[in-house]
Amino acid sequence: MDINEIIKSDIRASLTKSGLLLFLSGFFIFMGIITGEIFYTAEFNTRDNYISELAASIDPETAFQKLSAHIFDYTMIGAGLMVLAATWFVHKIFKKYLMTIPMGLLGIGLAGVGAFPGDMVPWHGIFALIVFIAGGIAAITSFKIVNSPLRYIFVAFGIIALVLLSFQRYFIPTLGVGGAERWLFYPVVFWITGMGTYLLGIKDGHKNTLRV
Numbered sequence: 573m574d575i576n577e578i579i580k581s582d583i584r585a586s587l588t589k590s591g592l593l594l595f596l597s598g599f600f601i602f603m604g605i606i607t608g609e610i611f612y613t614a615e616f617n618t619r620d621n622y623i624s625e626l627a628a629s630i631d632p633e634t635a636f637q638k639l640s641a642h643i644f645d646y647t648m649i650g651a652g653l654m655v656l657a658a659t660w661f662v663h664k665i666f667k668k669y670l671m672t673i674p675m676g677l678l679g680i681g682l683a684g685v686g687a688f689p690g691d692m693v694p695w696h697g698i699f700a701l702i703v704f705i706a707g708g709i710a711a712i713t714s715f716k717i718v719n720s721p722l723r724y725i726f727v728a729f730g731i732i733a734l735v736l737l738s739f740q741r742y743f744i745p746t747l748g749v750g751g752a753e754r755w756l757f758y759p760v761v762f763w764i765t766g767m768g769t770y771l772l773g774i775k776d777g778h779k780n781t782l783r784v
Contacts, residue, residue: 583665587771590661594768597654601682601761604647608640619748623757624696628689645686652683655764662771671713677706678760707760708733714763718770726766729759 608626609616614637616625626637626644656679663672684699711730715723736743736756743752 586661586665587774590658590665591768591771591773593654593658593661594764595772596768597651597658597682598761598763598765598768600647600654601651601764602758604643604651608643608647611643612637612640618750618754621750622690622753623750624685624690624700627686628691628696641689645689648686649683650686652679652681652686655679655682658768666717668713668716671710671716674706674710674713677702678710678764681706703760704733704737704756707757707763708737711760711763714767718767722766722770726763729763729766732759733757 605623605626609618612626624644627641656676659672659676659679662675663669666672681699681702685696685703688695688699690696708730711726711733713730714726718726733756736752740752740756743755747755
């Protein structure tokens, strides 16, 4: 095998690893939240409850939901570590700091949200803010490596997340605190999954994307 074949095989392996890690992390986040909601025995709805309430009750009169908390916390920690690992492979291929720095921060934020539940002030809020900001920026800056039309969809996801973060109070009367947070967070989750799918579909001859 000559050097060009070695480079190509290494690129393909890195693309596969990063794509799988991102795709699965997005899937685990989404299904982990749904599963946590299923096992949450107290009153809970997507309009009036923050996602993080699955792990730590904000209302002191609501009992701590141990199973839901474990599902949420471990899902977020695992997904965060997977995004961090994927970031390493993505940077190894594309070397785009503008994207990989916020992507890495997104992974740290996700892991921090799981490691520090909602009642651990101020750490939970700090890591949640990192997720929202870094996730939105990463989605927008993935424009640098993604081709049309998907690049525009990813940019839209990032803009939605950042707009909801910046003007959340204007959406709460209509969507509720839980709905507004989900409109903020789920576009980031869909970007993670979509980015993973895109990376898995890249071929070695994708000249407009690969820079080696």
